[in-house]
Amino acid sequence: MDIMTPIIATNAASLSPVALFLQADIVVKLVMLGLLAASIWTWAIILSHALKMRRAARDCDVFEREFDRADDPKAFFQIHRDSAFPIARVFQAGMFEWMRSKASRNMDREGTRQRLASGMGSAIAAEIDRLGDRLNVLATIGSVAPFVGLFGTVWGIMRSFTAIASQQNTSLSVVAPGIAEALFATAIGLFAAIPAVIAYNRFGHGLNRMEARLTRFADGFHATLSRELEG
Amino acid sequence: MDRAERTGLGFAIVAHVLLLGALSFSLVRPAPKLAALNPPIDVALVDAKSLQTAAPDPVPEASGPPAPSETPVDAPQPVKAQPKPAPTPAPNKRASRLDSSLAAQLARAASRESANPGTGRGAGTSGSGTPAAKTAAQLEASFIQALFSQIKRYWRAPTGVDAELIRTTVDVALRPDGSVAAITLVSQTGVNENNANLKALHFERAQSAIRRAAPFPLPAENYVIWQSLRLTFDKRLN
Numbered sequence: 001m002d003i004m005t006p007i008i009a010t011n012a013a014s015l016s017p018v019a020l021f022l023q024a025d026i027v028v029k030l031v032m033l034g035l036l037a038a039s040i041w042t043w044a045i046i047l048s049h050a051l052k053m054r055r056a057a058r059d060c061d062v063f064e065r066e067f068d069r070a071d072d073p074k075a076f077f078q079i080h081r082d083s084a085f086p087i088a089r090v091f092q093a094g095m096f097e098w099m100r101s102k103a104s105r106n107m108d109r110e111g112t113r114q115r116l117a118s119g120m121g122s123a124i125a126a127e128i129d130r131l132g133d134r135l136n137v138l139a140t141i142g143s144v145a146p147f148v149g150l151f152g153t154v155w156g157i158m159r160s161f162t163a164i165a166s167q168q169n170t171s172l173s174v175v176a177p178g179i180a181e182a183l184f185a186t187a188i189g190l191f192a193a194i195p196a197v198i199a200y201n202r203f204g205h206g207l208n209r210m211e212a213r214l215t216r217f218a219d220g221f222h223a224t225l226s227r228e229l230e231g
Numbered sequence: 232m233d234r235a236e237r238t239g240l241g242f243a244i245v246a247h248v249l250l251l252g253a254l255s256f257s258l259v260r261p262a263p264k265l266a267a268l269n270p271p272i273d274v275a276l277v278d279a280k281s282l283q284t285a286a287p288d289p290v291p292e293a294s295g296p297p298a299p300s301e302t303p304v305d306a307p308q309p310v311k312a313q314p315k316p317a318p319t320p321a322p323n324k325r326a327s328r329l330d331s332s333l334a335a336q337l338a339r340a341a342s343r344e345s346a347n348p349g350t351g352r353g354a355g356t357s358g359s360g361t362p363a364a365k366t367a368a369q370l371e372a373s374f375i376q377a378l379f380s381q382i383k384r385y386w387r388a389p390t391g392v393d394a395e396l397i398r399t400t401v402d403v404a405l406r407p408d409g410s411v412a413a414i415t416l417v418s419q420t421g422v423n424e425n426n427a428n429l430k431a432l433h434f435e436r437a438q439s440a441i442r443r444a445a446p447f448p449l450p451a452e453n454y455v456i457w458q459s460l461r462l463t464f465d466k467r468l469n
Contacts, residue, residue, distance in 0.1 A: 016255035040243045048239030055235075 020184045023177065025159050031152030031185050038141050038148075039192035045134045046199045052131060053206050059085035060213060067091070067217075073098075073224065086127035090214055093123035094221050109229050116225055120218040128211045135203055142196035149189020156182025367456060374457045378403070378447055379468060385440040388466045389432045395466040396421035397433045401441075404459050409446035414438050417461065437464040 021032055063080070064087070070076040077095045080088045097119040101112040160178025164170055388394065398420045404412040414437075422430050441462075449457050 017251055018255050036247070040240070040247050043243035043246065044236065044240035046239070047242050048233075048236040051235040051238065 017184065020181045024181045024184075025156060028152045028156045028159075028182065028185055031148055031155075032188055035145055035149055035152075035185070035188040035192050038145055039188065039195075042138060042141050042192055042196045042199070045137055046195065049131075049134060049199075049203055053203070053210070056086050056131065056210060060087045060210075060217075063087045063091075064217065073221075086131065086210070087214060087217055089127055090120050090123045090218050091221065094120045094218065094225065098225050107229075112229060113222070113226055116222055117218075120222065121215075124211060124214045124218060127214065128207055131210065132203070132207045135200060135207070138196045138200040138203070142193050142200055145189045145193035145196065146186070147189070149186040149193075152185025152189070153182045156185060370453060371456050371460070374449055374453070375460055375462060377449065378441075378444075378460060378462065381447060382440050382444040382462075383468055385443040386464065386468050387436060387440070388464075388468075389429045389436060391426060391429050393421075393423060393426040394429050394433075396423070397426055397430055398463055398465045399430075399433050399437050400461060400463045401434070401437055402459055402461050403441055405447065405449075405457060407451060407454050407458075409448055411442055411445045414441055433464070437462075440464075 021029065024032065063083075063085070066079075067076060073095065077091070080091060083089075083092075094116055097116050098112075101107055101115060157179055160175060160182065163178055164175055167174055389397075400417040400419070402415045402417055404414075406412050416434055419430050419434065
């Protein structure tokens, strides 16, 4: 009974994550710390990306409404010359190309159309790249964190098996705490990975929609400028 | 790192700290359940102890020859002689003698006791009367030991989760020829939700072990004592 009591005492505390962490082996501790950092990083990226995307979408709404109302692209360009949000950058790229082509003496209409299209296309690609900068981190965490957690669990269970061997006691109260602390590593791994995978898929979808929206705007703007070239 | 990223990182850290705190404080409660699993072990230890304290008493005496010590001393003889013969079979039997020799010893011990009734009666009447009762109890204990040593080779305890916690107590009614008349279940302890499905099997195995080990060659003179014996079956059966 004297041997049993301390095990039960640690058992009582071991259900809290902090106690589980403190009981664990150094390797498992490192795994847990790494996974906790990964989880924090994941959520930081999720929150910041959600904020960025929301602001980008709102800016797009406002910009498209104003652009529809504006009669003269050049006057509109003067307002948005220094705007730094995605759809404005695409507009600026189109306008720069248009003004440069207009400035040359013998203008090649077909070449100007192609340059406009490729200039705005590359601006769109650059904006989407900038927005989706951190999403590869989510993909990495989502696919690697469960394995890292599993590594911690395997290591912890190996350790508790050696503990069984050395104590020559297979009772559940000897085995259980070690296995619980080992499984906690997998739990943190999944805790970090699940939101990362969900967010990666959702944000990938959001980025596709944003790209489609920018492309639609660029096509419309390109059509407007092409008409002006003919006129 | 722009403003949105800083905001996201701050929120993420705060949320993780809150979650850790919540888990640390709300999950400590279910612990007492674990502590409640142990009391059955206590009961088992106490029971094992009582059986053992009955046995060690006769062991040193059984090793020496009883006859010479009995004859020279007159005064302590009755008191000493009475508890002695009865329990001697128990440890000997446990030392894996054959059943036939064991029955013969029991018979010898009983006949020795009945052969000098004068000293026995004298002690019983001159003393407080407790020695006679003690002898009956010790005889009964030795008969139970005899039964167990015979049953042991037929006893297969059921296996399973917490199966070793079950202890089945039965009353065995015996006929004068040593065959089994009836087996009744008295009680079962150590049954919890894990091993509840094993308790019927435990009783069944105990019954079949007793029936297969019968008949029991016990001395006919003491039939009054062993016509009904209470046996407790646990995993090891001693």
